[in-house]
Amino acid sequence: MAKDVTHLPGFTTISMTVFAALYLPIVILVVYSFNSGEDLAHWEGIGLQWFTKAWANDQVKDATIRSLWLAAVAAVISTAVATMAALGTTRRGRFKGQTFIYVMINQPLMVPEIVTAVALLIFFAWFKVNLGYQGMGYLVLAHSAFCIPFAYLPIRARLESMDLTLETAAADLYATPWATFRRVTLPLLLPGILAGMMLAFVTSLDDVVITVFVKSAGQDTLPTYMLGQIRRQVSTEVYAISTMLLGLTVVLLVVFMALTRKKD
């Protein structure tokens, strides 16, 4: 029997170390968010005081609502764009510049985020000065844009694994191109679209760098608010918020996996 990589000496030790490095800090974070004491490094018993404190904080509430709202809008917009892009890059013959388009769509994955952030800062500054508009529009635009590749990848994967003869069969059975899309392509694509939307949502929810550069005064999202708090003093309240965010992400991830695993 051939030995695979899992049988190499030290494999178990190395993988355990990696997993510990990845998950131990998170475990500690979650545990300490239930600490009833004031001191960050001192365990004083289980308590929910930091959760109630965070909940009662108007700034936290405000940032949470803004974050969720922004993530939802950005997820919807980026998923719509990503769906069209995925259809355009898979549902027609090869065309000139296909690779270029592919790179363009995935630009946010390749260009360092800080570069995009600075570029957006300069770009939007011009509009802010000349239009006088300071609203959430800039954040919505920026988030929608960098979420596109996260929505695009699962949708494209789903489209590529879909049997093209199904669409041919629909056309054969008198379906117009639009009816084919609505009755066959879209229902079969739906798990991919939902998965893409969820990834986009989580990506937007989590973003700090671009948000910090683009936001106007009083437009803190949850991550930028937490960053601000930590700069002043590390508070257990931030632990509690992180734990809640983690909970939300886990729920979304479970749904995402359920959607992508089941093929038809």
Place this chain on the structure above:
Amino acid sequence: MNQTIAISAQNVIKAFGQGDHAVRALDDVSLDIRKGEFFTLLGPSGCGKTTLLRLIAGFEMPSGGTILLDGADITTLPPNKRPVNTVFQSYALFPHLTVAQNVAFGLEMLGKSKSEVTARVAEMLALVKLEPLAHRKTSQLSGGQQQRVALARALAPQPKVLLLDEPLSALDLKLRKEMQIELKRLQTETGITFVFVTHDQEEALTMSDRIGVMSAGHLQQVGSPKEIYTRPKNRFVASFIGETNFLGATRDPMGYRLDCGIVVQAPAAQADRVTLTIRPEQLRLVPEAEGDIPAKITNLVYFGTDTHCHMSLPDGTEVTARLQSPSDGESGLQIGQGIGLRFVPGALQVLEE
């Protein structure tokens, strides 16, 4: 236009690729398929059967020529505007719909009323004996059942022509035999023109009203199974359908002189140098002195009901005769034995080269 012709392909050409890399999948194919017939396209892999079917369905546009349906030009019509339906080799059932919803799909797209759709779906499911499975998802069906759903779905809108691309190739032998009978029954009951693609010659011979034999993008011969089998036009058709013997011959005032020197009778042809063909079951073995041609047995292969007797003629030509095995299993023939050959009268055919 002749009202008995359902599909007429006229000088159809289909090329894939461009320039030097172009492949002519169909090279000037002209073909008439009659209304209500079971027409089979038969040929080896890559000869262009699927391509011709896809052109009739409208999934591809021809590079040249025209396609008529009931006399009307449909060459450039998109597939959803053609009253033609397809049974795909992979079935292509919609996985997100139930059996009944799959069958209803075409009817709904045609804008039929709800009551009409329901009635027709029930009728189709009864026709293919699938009523108990109406509300199953198609992924929960066996291969044979999926096949029936595909048939019901394609027949439901009552197309003028039904196209079937090797629909039985994914089934095991027993199921395949059942479905052959089933298909023939459906075709007779519905009266719809069937265009059936296969590379299985036995399937073609047993099911078809007429067969079109294809090779390398050309239509070699069109005719009834009997015509194709007993009067093949050329060497390709003769050897693709069944087993056969080829004999070189030269024209002679008395008929044809075989390469072994014997003169035989066969239908007249233009060329001086021809190939004659005769099926193994049309050769008779007689005692050496009584035969038209002397031969020597080189091998005997027992097949149960039949025995194949391989022989060589005086000039070295190899021929095979198929004999019914005698009831006691003893043919009395031996390898190395000399024997006399006789041709069944009228069985020798002249091939165009």
